[in-house]
Amino acid sequence: MYLSRFLSLHALWVTVSSVMQHYPSVWGHYDVCKTQIYTEEGKIWDYMACQPEARDMIKYVKVTLDPPDITCGDPPETFCAMGNPYMCNNECDATTNELAHPPELMFDLEGRHPSTFWQSTTWKDYPKPLQVNITLSWNKTIELTDNIVITFESGRPDQMILEKSLDYGRTWQPYQYYATDCLDAFHMDPKSVKDLSQHTVLEIICTEEYSTGYMTNSKIIHFEIKDRFAFFAGPRLHNMASLYGQLDTTKKLRDFFTITDLRIRLLRPATGEIYVDEQHLARYFYAISDIRVYGRCKCNLHATGCKEENKKLFCECEHNTTGPDCGKCKKNYQGRPWSPGSYLPIPKGTANICIPSISSIGNCNCNPFGSVHDRCNDTGFCECKEGTSGTKCDKCLLGYIWHSLGCQPNVCDKELLQCQNGGTCLKNMRCQCPPAYTGILCEKLKCERDPGGCSQNSGNMAVSHGPLLPLTALLGVTGLFIF
Template sequence: MLIQRRIMKFFLLVSIANSEFENRTRLKVKENRMKKYIPTTTFDSTDSCSDGLNAKYCTPPFEDITRVLKKKFEASQTCGIDQSERYCKRENEKWSCKFCDSSQTAQMLPTRHLNDHEKTTDEETCWYSGSVIEPGQQTQIRSESDLEKASTRNVTLKIDFSHPYEISFITMKFCGPVPAAMVIYKSTGNNDEWQPYQYYADNCLETFGIEPNEEITRLNQEKALCSERYSKNKEGTRVSFNTVNNRGDSSVSPVVQNWMTAQAIKIELLKPSIWPVDNNGLKTPSSTLVASYQYAISDIRVSGHCQCNGHADSCEIIDGQPKCICKHGTVGATCNMCHSFYQDRPWQRGTKANPNECRVCNCNLHTNKCKFNDSLFKMSGNQSGGMCQKCRHNTSGASCQVCKPGYTPDPNKSVDSPKYCKKIPSPEIPSPSCANMCKKHDSISLPPKEYCKKTMILKIDVKSRKTVRGKYVVYIVNIQKVYRPKKSRKSTNSRNKNPFILSSKESRSTRKKHTATSSNSPPHITKGKWEIWQNKKYAKCGCPKLRVKKTYLLLGKHKSVRHARNGSRRKFKIDRHSNSLLWRDQFDSNLKSIEALNREKKTC
């Protein structure tokens, strides 16, 4: 009893193990099919764009964009670019004047100094604009008030990131006083349209007609403000523009995201500042007035996140071009489109409140192509608008969920199985082409005339059947008895085979003809193993009918098989007028009688 129980337990374990193995195999097969049909831009628990199950708002890390991209600023003018030029600066209450000259390495003050990221003040490298007063007016400047009245050229600095970034900070470290007026602009595209980002002035209302430090509300979240913050604190100052200050969270508000997004930055320097009096209350000496009245900046940093619309957590620089590594079923330079198989709802920017991931089309693993259909989306109450394309496995419908006409769902298969739709069997209608193919008999009468026409009357056992390439079915048979043809009394090698040719020497052409006739003439059938070849369409219509493992009386005319290149030469072909009758022992005595009668009357 105990042994019986143990054996039962063993079988039970084996069967459980087997079913687990089958389940695992089935899952693996399904997973492989999923891979084939669903692109790999799906959720992955190893990144910050998903919690393993659901999509999550994500963004590439905060970075110093000017440092990462290694792009240079472009300046509308630079000190010493055309000719050697004088510039003056005050350091530790002492004035020093030097010459800038772009043709002399030691005297260059180029734009690359704007983002060469020196670490200490001692190593400070500056870009200088050169004088902004027209050369003709420069000689007339004798006092600070002359400088105030002089007309000046605007100087612009531009940098293009060639990819949108969500800018958080723009900081500028000046080598001289902060300008009396300047504007930071941003551009979101390549069309050179600039939108004011921030104004700075000693007097905002007077310079720009804008009240300083307006309050930001929901109504003016994208309005550039004007700051007078640096009007009194000018020397050695780092100007810092925090783009999102008091404007809200970009990961929540698309308006703030728009506000932060820029592909290029332009700084327009509109009016320089006169150096403020030094700690001893001394003004700028008149000899340095013109040469010190220009712009000088040691560092500009633009920091933020590579713009991937909340659908990527990394942005790689490929050939100097930033590119989002998109997740959430999105594609595009800024993950700004849904992948061709994630078309179940329209693309949307991701936010913290809603990651708005692109949703995969449900095509039940029958296709990897789908399109968004707006009316379908609206009909579903904005839930699902993916219209599957080119459904395979005999399916159709928006989700490849129904069977094509002529096919019906298999209740034992799931809708995502490739065998879900099975063909509806059509009732068998006898082929009209068989109707007049041959006459079928249950019995055959053999009057002498009919008997003589037969080139074969055989008792055969059908051993097996095969279909050869082309149009024939081949039966391997064992011929048990040959009633016709009787053994030939003529020698097959006889030269006198054709009694009408009496020549002692055959011509070559005649010999050729004989050989051809000989190879095409039907073989002499003897007992034993043979191949019987039957045209496939005659076999289909049972003209005549031959079944494996049955014994027949086979009567009719036989022909040679031309395909005699391979295998045995013991083969012949039967035509559609041949007849087969299931063997009955009585046939043997009947045939012997018929043969004797015909021999006696010499009918054949």
């Protein structure tokens, strides 16, 4: 009884372990484009939807500023410590490394240390607005997978807009507005992401949550990607399959999280008060120590890899697709209109591979003896005859051998179908029998076919090498030939 219970518990543990090992696939990670499976026809490719792994996209970004001379230090100038108008002995000097604050320090790889940051000129031209456009470009379509996080070394701006582009900066649309007073700055009622729902997740809002001036922990601004995911995947993102299903069926939702460029529009620096202190304008400026953008190369579910060449990102396309985003079929593979892969059905999705064009079908070179047809079928593959495998149907499966007319079952071999009674297997095609024996495997005495019968010594010239097989068993071997 105890053994039975132990075995039952062990079986349950194995089952649970197996489920847990495969549970992430239920989420739909889509980290494999194809796999080989075994069928009656041999090994074939099973294609699946696939996408690259999410990564820190700041490593590949190009940054531009408008106006281009907005960075402090040329000429050198002094500025006040954050929140203290009476400590104005800090210096910005572009000619000295220790005192320079160039744009690349917004996302330098120095451990993202807060002492390194980009800084603008001070608001010395007040009341003229101090405004800056910071454009982040990838020259590649990106799918966001985590919150956009901007860390200010100065106070967070009183007014700011985060914008996105889907056409490499030709047109822009707002992602989110930030202000200390949304109604005054943008004529919008303040909202937070928590006020949204599945039906309003694409609404562009103005938030006052991140725009306080010099308060404690007031350096970070978020654009909440994960909070929007949570409307579909649950608060802990435990149901990613539901999110992927929504992304697959709702194009506007998918496009919402897709960008080629981001633009941070800084419209008014942090003042910490209603009025600007015109006696201490050196206290007003912008400074950013870190920007984080996590996402993946958009490859239309046709690639798991994305590589950088000449400072540009390219998808490593599968499924007979090509282009920076795997956005078109390869030459000679336009047998049907290109289509992106599909997240559905979960967890493998649908690859929607490109298939050969009709004009090129007579070319992918199917072996005329090993394939049913001398050209590919409508999926772009050779259709192999029984016992044949390989992309061109030019190889034989185990138990078959290539004859002049293709793969035929082995008549004999050194393991299963051995020639008997001293017979020798010739090229797997036939048994060369001793004079007294005949049959496919030399299993019969010749005299059995003689009306006079067999003499007592008629088989002495040969030695038996194994038990005789019934004739019905021998004839059950598909396609055997009698020589």
